[in-house]
Each structure stands twice: as structure tokens, then as C-alpha cells.
Amino acid sequence: MKFVQDLKRDEREIKSLKERSRIIFLFISIMFCIGLFKILQLSILDNTEYLDDSDKNRIIEMPIHPARGLIKLQDGLVVAENIVSKDLFIKTEFLDSAEKELDYLRTNIANDRKLTYSDVKNYKKDEKVLLLRNLSSAELAKFELSKEFMPHISLEISLRRYLPQKNLFSHVIGHLGRLSSEEKTYLPRFEYPLTSFLGKVGLEKVYEKELKGFPGLSLMEVDVYGKKIRELERNLPLTPKDITLSLNLKLQNIARTELANRKGAIIALDPNTGFIKAMVSSPDYNPNTLNGSEIGSSFEDYLREDSPFFNRAISGSYPPASTIKPFVGLLGLEEGVITEDTKIEDKGFFQLKEDGRRYRGWKEDGHGQVNLNKAIVESSDVYFYELSSQLTIDRISKFLSAFGFGKFTEIDLYSEAQSILPTRNWKLGNIGEPWFVGDTINIGIGQGYITSTPMQLLSSISAIATKGKIFKPKIVSKIGSEPLMPELLHEIKIKDQQHWNIIEKSMIKVIQSWNGTAHNLYTEGGVVIAGKTGTAQIKSLTDQDLTVREEYQEVRDNIEDRDHALFASYGPIPNPNIAVVVIVENGESGSAVAAPIAKKMIEAYQKITFIDEQ
Amino acid sequence: MSNRNPLDYSLNKPLIRGFNPINYLFKDLPLFLALLILLSFGLLMLFSASGQSTSMVSRQIIFILVGLVLLLSISHLKPRSYKNILMNSYWLGILLLIYVLINPASGYQTSRWIDLGFFSFQPSEIVRLILPLSIVAYLCRKEMVPKFQDWMITTFGALACSYLVYEQPDLGTSIIVLTSGLIPIFLAGLPLRIIISYFVVLSLTLPVIWTNFLYDYQKERVYTFIDPNADPLGTGWNIAQSQTAIGSGGLYGKGFLQGSQSQLDFIPESHSDFIFSVIGEELGLLGILFLFALYAFILWRVFRIGFYAETNFERLACCSLGFIFLLFILINVLMVIGIIPVVGVPLPLVSQGGTSIVVHLLAFGVILSTKKTQL
Numbered sequence: 001m002k003f004v005q006d007l008k009r010d011e012r013e014i015k016s017l018k019e020r021s022r023i024i025f026l027f028i029s030i031m032f033c034i035g036l037f038k039i040l041q042l043s044i045l046d047n048t049e050y051l052d053d054s055d056k057n058r059i060i061e062m063p064i065h066p067a068r069g070l071i072k073l074q075d076g077l078v079v080a081e082n083i084v085s086k087d088l089f090i091k092t093e094f095l096d097s098a099e100k101e102l103d104y105l106r107t108n109i110a111n112d113r114k115l116t117y118s119d120v121k122n123y124k125k126d127e128k129v130l131l132l133r134n135l136s137s138a139e140l141a142k143f144e145l146s147k148e149f150m151p152h153i154s155l156e157i158s159l160r161r162y163l164p165q166k167n168l169f170s171h172v173i174g175h176l177g178r179l180s181s182e183e184k185t186y187l188p189r190f191e192y193p194l195t196s197f198l199g200k201v202g203l204e205k206v207y208e209k210e211l212k213g214f215p216g217l218s219l220m221e222v223d224v225y226g227k228k229i230r231e232l233e234r235n236l237p238l239t240p241k242d243i244t245l246s247l248n249l250k251l252q253n254i255a256r257t258e259l260a261n262r263k264g265a266i267i268a269l270d271p272n273t274g275f276i277k278a279m280v281s282s283p284d285y286n287p288n289t290l291n292g293s294e295i296g297s298s299f300e301d302y303l304r305e306d307s308p309f310f311n312r313a314i315s316g317s318y319p320p321a322s323t324i325k326p327f328v329g330l331l332g333l334e335e336g337v338i339t340e341d342t343k344i345e346d347k348g349f350f351q352l353k354e355d356g357r358r359y360r361g362w363k364e365d366g367h368g369q370v371n372l373n374k375a376i377v378e379s380s381d382v383y384f385y386e387l388s389s390q391l392t393i394d395r396i397s398k399f400l401s402a403f404g405f406g407k408f409t410e411i412d413l414y415s416e417a418q419s420i421l422p423t424r425n426w427k428l429g430n431i432g433e434p435w436f437v438g439d440t441i442n443i444g445i446g447q448g449y450i451t452s453t454p455m456q457l458l459s460s461i462s463a464i465a466t467k468g469k470i471f472k473p474k475i476v477s478k479i480g481s482e483p484l485m486p487e488l489l490h491e492i493k494i495k496d497q498q499h500w501n502i503i504e505k506s507m508i509k510v511i512q513s514w515n516g517t518a519h520n521l522y523t524e525g526g527v528v529i530a531g532k533t534g535t536a537q538i539k540s541l542t543d544q545d546l547t548v549r550e551e552y553q554e555v556r557d558n559i560e561d562r563d564h565a566l567f568a569s570y571g572p573i574p575n576p577n578i579a580v581v582v583i584v585e586n587g588e589s590g591s592a593v594a595a596p597i598a599k600k601m602i603e604a605y606q607k608i609t610f611i612d613e614q
Numbered sequence: 615m616s617n618r619n620p621l622d623y624s625l626n627k628p629l630i631r632g633f634n635p636i637n638y639l640f641k642d643l644p645l646f647l648a649l650l651i652l653l654s655f656g657l658l659m660l661f662s663a664s665g666q667s668t669s670m671v672s673r674q675i676i677f678i679l680v681g682l683v684l685l686l687s688i689s690h691l692k693p694r695s696y697k698n699i700l701m702n703s704y705w706l707g708i709l710l711l712i713y714v715l716i717n718p719a720s721g722y723q724t725s726r727w728i729d730l731g732f733f734s735f736q737p738s739e740i741v742r743l744i745l746p747l748s749i750v751a752y753l754c755r756k757e758m759v760p761k762f763q764d765w766m767i768t769t770f771g772a773l774a775c776s777y778l779v780y781e782q783p784d785l786g787t788s789i790i791v792l793t794s795g796l797i798p799i800f801l802a803g804l805p806l807r808i809i810i811s812y813f814v815v816l817s818l819t820l821p822v823i824w825t826n827f828l829y830d831y832q833k834e835r836v837y838t839f840i841d842p843n844a845d846p847l848g849t850g851w852n853i854a855q856s857q858t859a860i861g862s863g864g865l866y867g868k869g870f871l872q873g874s875q876s877q878l879d880f881i882p883e884s885h886s887d888f889i890f891s892v893i894g895e896e897l898g899l900l901g902i903l904f905l906f907a908l909y910a911f912i913l914w915r916v917f918r919i920g921f922y923a924e925t926n927f928e929r930l931a932c933c934s935l936g937f938i939f940l941l942f943i944l945i946n947v948l949m950v951i952g953i954i955p956v957v958g959v960p961l962p963l964v965s966q967g968g969t970s971i972v973v974h975l976l977a978f979g980v981i982l983s984t985k986k987t988q989l
Contacts, residue, residue: 223878
């Protein structure tokens with residue numbers, strides 16, 4: 001019977017086992033169904049969402065930055081290009097622990113060059129610190145050979161802006177710089193990654209958009225560590241445009257050489273088109289060291305008292321001084337206050353009828369009998385005191401304004417200063433005093449409240465050269481392959497065209513006459529130039545107790561107090577093709593210092609155009 | 615074979631009369647073939663998940679071969695012959711667990727690994743299978759219904775193992791070890807009144823355990839499991855990436871070796887615990903269903919063998935191992951899709967891991983050995 005008992009027990013056990021299995025199975029099945037529903041939800045219901053997520057994981061968008069556009073001269077000479085720069089970097093996190101590597105770098109590769117990193121605390125984590133910029137080929141070779149001693153130092157290759165002529169175009173082209181903290185906030189990160197450069201001043205800034213182009217896009221597949229696996233898609237960048245300047249290399253070179261070791265500015269333009277032929281401001285700087293393409297002075301080094309960053313040609317404000325006299329004389333003719341033959345007696349001073357106050361001319365003994373021609377040629381102050389007192393400020397302001405005084409010239413550069421053309425309202429608003437006749441008299445010789453930038457003065461003088469036409473001054477003559485056309489800004493209409501000739505004749509006489517203030521320029525049979533000298537006083541000379549000579553002696557002792565020398569000119573007559581303004585700060589004499597430079601420029605330009613025509 | 619049940623005798627009768635060497639060698643050919651398919655499938659997925667590393671795959675192949683040899687050898691032993699060994703193997707498990715606490719392999723934060731030089735393993739992975747078998751062997755050591763003290767001894771035996779694993783510390787695995795010990799006790803007929811008293815004790819001690827015994831990282835895991843998106847780069851990041859992988863796979867998957875999440879290393883531990891998400895991403899829902907079908911077929915064969923085995927020991931052993939197998943699948947899948955917190959359970963016979971493979975194949979050896987084949 002044992003068999004039957006066993007059989008029954010087996011049956012009982014199997015039954016219990018099956019029952020209990022069912023219980024466990026039920027429990028597991030419920031859990032399993034929950035899992036299955038979750039899987040269905042993931043892979044069927046939310047499939048697209050998760051596909052998006054997985055694409056976001058693996059695909060990153062990398063901008064492709066095109067090389068910056070070139071800047072050329074009209075003959076094709078490249079004045080701003082991109083060069084490959086090889087720099088050594090180290091990650092911030094290794095900087096503390098890699099003292100040995102840095103020592104090795106210092107002694108074996110950098111030699112006498114100083115490593116560029118300064119204080120570790122200034123750097124954020126995950127940033128790279130520049131150690132050595134612009135390796136020479138010898139340094140590069142040494143680094144490649146001894147790389148294993150410096151495992152944390154990495155070589156990176158990038159494009160840097162390079163100006164082959166270095167300082168020559170510093171103020172025109174300007175330099176690039178890293179993004180400022182403010183620029184980081186508003187510039188799109190895609191176009192401007194944190195380490196990128198952008199134009200800070202000059203044409204680099206004005207034409208930033210054209211020169212930069214627009215970055216292309218590369219879709220890269222990356223793994224979880226950010227390593228690039230392959231490129232999925234590529235949108236090519238918008239190629240930047242090259243920019244062609246109207247500047248002339250020879251004129252630019254002459255201007256820079258002549259201004260060397262002086263402060264001042266020279267600008268030349270073609271009065272018939274407004275295209276700038278030369279623009280130099282001195283002192284200047286080497287943009288390459290700021291662009292990181294050359295080793296040398298840093299930004300801070302240039303923050304000197306003589307401010308090399310300051311573009312005196314468009315931002316410097318100077319009294320126009322005697323260079324204003326042709327304009328005032330023209331107004332006198334126009335208004336009928338004087339004729340060509342009207343004469344006054346210049347005794348060396350002008351006395352106001354109202355208060356008896358005396359205004360002295362620069363020549364103590366006076367010029368004697370003076371008509372308009374003589375007044376311009378010898379630069380008689382007294383003649384223009386008299387004339388301006390009769391013209392009144394209202395008429396003077398209105399007329400000078402037509403020539404561009406007190407206005408922007410709208411040149412294609414930033415940071416142009418606005419010259420000041422005072423009016424009654426201007427004085428009331430800015431000085432808080434009513435207008436006095438004495439103020440008008442000062443304006444008549446270009447002193448007092450009136451100021452001009454060299455650029456504005458050039459624009460105004462070119463209006464005399466073209467008999468009334470003022471073109472918008474332009475440095476850039478071509479963007480990409482599209483030439484820029486001259487733009488006539490304004491045309492001055494006068495009652496009698498003959499008046500232009502009277503003024504021009506006087507301006508020619510300034511050089512040709514034996515008594516002209518710039519007669520030193522005269523050469524028999526040379527290029528005929530029309531011009532006007534100016535000597536801008538920065539220290540007032542109205543103290544009545546001293547003679548001019550005595551006062552001047554005092555002023556001469558301090559270089560900073562010396563007069564600015566000005567010369568505004570154009571040539572050749574009769575068909576002028578270039579107008580030049582030269583300002584030499586503290587140069588004292590317009591005729592001795594400024595005028596010869598202008599003459600050189602005009603003569604050189606004639607040779608250039610002659611060769612061009614050949 | 616005095617107490618042979620005539621019923622299962624007829625069922626276990628081979629279909630083809632006469633000696634069939636293949637049937638004899640493999641005991642249950644459908645089960646064996648299903649295992650081979652599953653293992654091959656696992657190797658393919660491992661190849662993909664490991665970043666197409668042949669060295670990892672060949673290492674896995676070696677373990678599979680070792681496991682299969684062991685499987686075939688054990689399957690031809692009589693269960694009776696190793697019943698006592700199984701019962702005493704409990705002490706081996708305890709020894710390993712104590713050893714790992716005293717002398718853990720260096721290089722790991724927790725003391726879970728034993729380093730043998732050429733390979734290292736987690737004793738808890740072995741204990742997960744030794745424990746239920748030894749409990750079954752203990753409960754069936756005599757031809758009689760277990761007494762009260764037997765239930766108590768086996769329960770405390772399971773608790774002891776579980777506690778030693780908890781000390782490593784590894785809460786997840788300790789719960790799994792406890793469960794794999796309790797399954798055979800329950801299947802063997804643990805009386806209802808004891809079950810009820812267990813629940814009472816458990817509900818009373820649970821708050822005490824939460825406040826006194828859980829480490830912060832364990833609580834953290836429970837929290838992130840509740841809201842995995844709260845901390846996308848911390849503990850929940852793994853789950854978020856794994857869900858993204860399965861979700862982006864869709865119905866058909868991205869194709870073998872084409873899953874971006876797995877090929878680009880976004881899935882952590884993709885070759886071991888998270889290989890399921892690689893399957894989901896590259897083979898899609900269909901791949902998952904294929905895997906489930908394969909598992910279901912294997913389990914059906916296991917329970918079929920189990921229910922018709924001769925002795926109570928064999929039946930309990932088969933069913934316990936079957937349920938534990940099912941439990942591991944369930945826990946791994948639920949963990950990968952983010953329904954339960956992350957615990958260290960590989961996907962059985964698919965995930966990379968020598969110990970896991972060998973131990974599971976051993977278990978199938980035990981299961982196959984309970985099947986009778988005619989000579």
C-alpha cells in the first residue's frame with residue numbers, strides 16, 4: 001500500500017505546487033504587464049519624442065567660420081590678410097600641476113620669450129590658457145621634437161589677421177579684438193564663439209559684417225564624451241567679401257614718413273569723387289600685435305599720453321585758424337560786403353567801435369593797404385576782423401555750414417568727431433552766454449569757438465576745388481566685386497561763379513606771390529597748387545600789455561603750448577585731382593612745417609596718375 | 615525507480631521509440647536549442663553593446679562554453695546524487711559572503727567582488743542560485759512534510775545570506791537574494807499562518823529598517839526612481855538615457871549596430887545590466903517581443919519538466935529555478951525601463967558577465983537532470 005500512499009502524496013504535492021506557482025505567476029504577470037505597457041508607451045506612444053532626445057544627444061551643431069575677407073588696395077596689393085598662427089595652450093586645470101612642463105617650455109623653447117599667462121585665478125575652469133603665441137618655425141620644430149616632455153601643452157593652429165604694412169594703415173584698417181563682456185551678451189553665440197575675434201575699430205569694425213561673412217554649419221555626430229565621430233551634414237558658409245580701398249600706398253608712405261615722430265594728421269582725397277587717397281594719423285600703432293599675429297606691444301602698452309589709438313584725421317578737433325579765410329572772403333564777395341578791390345588799412349590791430357577793444361593781427365606792424373587778395377596771400381587778420389564784423393555771425397554760420405563746417409562728413413569710419421560751428425543759439429546753449437561781436441571777429445580768423453576736424457576741413461576745401469561740389473568721402477572703393485560710386489552730398493550755389501576764381505586765384509598766390517605765406521613751396525614751372533596756411537593758437541594771445549614777440553617767447557618754452565600748423569590745399573590748377581589737409585600738432589608754422597608735406601603729396605600724386613595714364 | 619508515477623512515465627516517454635543519441639545527450643532538445651538561440655542572440659547584442667569589441671565577445675564565448683559543458687555534465691547526473699551536496703553548498707555561499715566582506719577586491723567602492731586574478735566575480739551572484747537549491751534540498755531531505763522548525767531554519771538561512779549581502783552594502787541584491795530564498799519556501803508549502811505572521815513582522819520592522827539600516831545612497835536611489843528627471847546627470851541620468859534608447863527604437867528599431875544611444879556610449883553599462891535597452895534601441899519593440907517569446911518558450915519547457923518530474927525535490931528545484939529565472943528577467947527589464955530602482959541584476963544569459971552565465975547554465979543543468987530519458 002506504500003505505493004498508493006506515495007502516489008496520493010505526490011498528487012497532493014503537485015497540486016499544492018501548481019496552486020502556489022499560480023500565485024507567484026499571477027504576481028509576476030501583473031508586474032510584467034506593467035513593464036510591457038511601459039515599453040509600449042516608450043517605443044510606440046512617445047517614440048518621436050525619444051527620437052528627438054536621442055538626436056539631441058548625438059548631434060551637435062558646429063559653425064564653420066570662413067577666413068576673414070581680405071582688404072586690398074586698388075592695384076591688388078593686400079593690406080590685411082589672414083596668416084596661420086601656431087600657439088601653445090594649456091588647459092587651466094593642469095596649470096597648477098604642470099610647473100615642470102612650463103619650466104621645460106621656458107628654458108628649452110621659449111628662450112628669452114616670456115610666457116603669456118599671468119594669474120591663474122583669472123581663468124575659468126575648462127578654459128585654455130595661451131602660453132606662447134605665434135611660434136616661429138624653429139620653435140615649432142623644437143616643440144614637436146620634445147612634445148613628450150610636455151604632455152599637457154597643446155599646439156593649436158588658427159587664423160590671425162595680419163597687416164603686411166604694419167603701422168601704415170593702423171587707423172584706417174584698425175584691429176580686431178576678443179569679445180568684450182558686453183559683446184558676449186548680445187552677439188549671437190553661433191557667429192561669435194567666446195574665443196572669437198571681431199573688428200574693434202577702423203574698417204575692420206565698419207565692415208565687420210562683410211568681412212566676416214556668415215558661418216556655415218556642420219552637423220557632427222558625437223559620443224557621450226563629446227568626441228566627434230563623423231560629419232552628418234554640412235552647410236557651406238557665406239563667403240566673406242574682400243574690400244578694396246581707394247588709398248594710395250605711395251601717398252600713404254609719404255604721409256607717414258613726413259609725420260614720423262610728430263603728432264598730427266594728413267588726409268588727401270580726390271575732390272571730384274570723394275575717394276580718400278591717403279589718411280595717416282600720428283602717432284600710430286601696429287595692429288598686428290593686437291590681432292595676435294605678431295609679438296610686441298599689448299593694448300595696455302599703447303594707452304600712452306600721446307594716444308596712438310586716436311585717429312586725429314577724423315576725431316581730432318582743431319581750430320581751423322587762417323584756413324577759414326578763403327571761405328569768409330567768398331562770403332564777403334557773395335554778400336556784396338566787399339568787392340575784389342575793397343581795401344582797408346591794416347595797422348596791426350582792429351578796434352571794435354562798441355567797446356574800443358583791440359584785436360591784434362599776427363603781424364605787429366600790420367600789412368598796410370589790404371584788399372581781399374592780399375588779405376588771403378599774406379593772411380591779414382585785421383582784414384578778416386573787419387570783414388567778419390560786418391558779415392555778422394548769422395550769415396557766417398549759414399554759409400560755412402553749407403561747406404560742411406559743424407557737420408559730420410559721413411566718411412565710412414566710426415568715431416568721426418563733429419566739428420563745431422558756433423551760432424548764437426549754440427553759445428547760449430553750450431556756454432550760457434549771449435553772442436558778442438568779439439566772438440564773430442574771432443570766428444573770422446578761425447579761432448574762438450569754431451573747430452574743425454582735418455577730415456571736415458578737407459571736405460570743405462575740396463568744395464572750393466570743385467567750385468561747390470561736396471562728395472561723400474569714402475575709403476572703400478569696392479566691396480567684393482561691386483564698385484562703390486561717388487556720392488554727391490551737396491552742391492553749393494553762389495550768385496557769381498566768378499567769385500570762385502577770385503578765391504582760387506588768391507589761394508594760388510599764397511604760394512606763387514613773393515609775399516605769400518607759403519611762398520617757400522614755389523618752384524618755377526612746378527605743379528600749380530592752391531592753398532592756405534593756418535597757425536592755430538592753443539594759448540590765447542590777447543594779453544594787451546605784451547608784444548607778440550614777448551608772449552611768443554614764453555609759449556615756445558613749452559612744446560605742448562606751441563601752435564598747431566595747418567595747411568589746406570589742392571592741385572593742380574586748373575584741373576585739381578587731389579586735395580590735401582595737413583595738421584601738425586605743435587608744429588608752430590603752417591608754411592614751414594605743414595605746407596611742404598602737402599606739396600610733396602600733390603606732386604607725388606601727379607606722378608602716380610601720370611604713370612597710371614601711361 | 616520504485617515510486618515512479620505512471621502518469622509522468624507515459625508523458626516522459628520519448629516520441630521516437632528506441633535509442634536517440636541526440637535526445638539522450640541534450641535531454642530536452644527544444645529547451646537546449648532555445649538556450650543556444652538565446653545565447654547567440656545575446657552574443658550578437660553584446661557585440662553591438664560593447665562597441666563591437668571582439669575581445670569581450672570571445673571572453674563571453676569562453677564562459678558560455680564552460681557553462682554548456684557544466685550544463686551537459688550536470689544534466690546527466692541523478693538529482694539524488696547531488697542533493698546532499700546542494701544542501702551543504704549553503705555553507706559555501708555563506709563562506710564566500712563572509713570572505714568578501716573581510717577581504718574584498720581592491721578598486722571597488724563596495725565589498726562585492728572577489729578577485730581571483732584572472733577574473734573576479736560577485737559571490738552574491740552565486741548565492742542567488744545556491745540558496746534556493748539548498749533550501750529545496752533541505753526541505754526535501756526526508757520523505758515527509760516539513761515541520762515548523764524546518765520553515766524557521768530555512769527562513770533564517772535566507773535572511774542570513776540576505777543580511778551578509780546587505781552588509782556589502784548592496785540593498786538591491788540582498789532583497790533579490792531574500793526573494794530567491796523565499797520562493798522555494800513558499801512553493802514547498804509554507805503554511806498560511808506563518809506567511810501571515812511574516813507579513814506582520816515585516817510591516818512592523820519596515821519603518822525601523824528605513825530609518826536605521828538604509829544608507830543615504832540607497833534612499834537616494836529610491837527617490838530618483840520616483841522622479842528620474844529631477845536630476846538628469848546624476849543617478850537618474852542612466853535611466854533617462856536608457857528610456858531614450860528604448861523609446862527612440864520604436865517598433866522596428868534603428869537596426870543592428872545602428873543605435874546611436876548604444877554605439878555612442880550614451881547608455882551606461884550597456885554591455886551588462888543595460889543590454890536590454892540596446893536591444894530595444896537597435897531591434898525595436900519587435901526585438902523585445904522576440905526576446906520575451908524566447909524566454910517564454912524556455913520557461914514553458916522548464917515548468918513542463920518541473921511539473922512532471924519524479925520527486926518533490928526535483929519538482930520544487932525546477933519550479934524554484936524557473937521562477938527565479940523569471941524574476942531576474944522581470945527585475946532587469948523593470949529596472950532598465952525605470953519602473954523599479956537600479957539594482958545589479960544582469961539580463962539572464964544575455965548580459966556580459968562570466969559568473970552570471972555560468973551559474974545560470976548550471977541551473978539549467980540541474981533542471982535538465984530532473985528529466986528522464988530512456989536509454
